[in-house]
Amino acid sequence: xxxxxxxxxxxxxxxxxxxxxxxxxxxxxxxxxxxxxxxxxxxxxxxxxxxxxxxxxxxxxx
Numbered sequence: 452x453x454x455x456x457x458x459x460x461x462x463x464x465x466x467x468x469x470x471x472x473x474x475x476x477x478x479x480x481x482x483x484x485x486x487x488x489x490x491x492x493x494x495x496x497x498x499x500x501x502x503x504x505x506x507x508x509x510x511x512x513x
Contacts, residue, residue: 454479455500461508462495470495471508 454477461471470492477483485493498504 452479453477454481457500459508460496460499460506462492462499462504462506468492470499 455475456477457473457475459471460473460475461469463469468490473496475496485496487493495504499506
């Protein structure tokens, strides 16, 4: 069983930044760390999971 399953995440802010197309599966009981440069999309990913930002394409989060 998976704790998080994301399929087809896409978020565009402007011509310079686009997050996606992202598919992510995190199994239940696993600890995950997001590592990346500033502006890589770590916060955008978390906000999309929490439904704080509207994504450009409907995504399936299970």
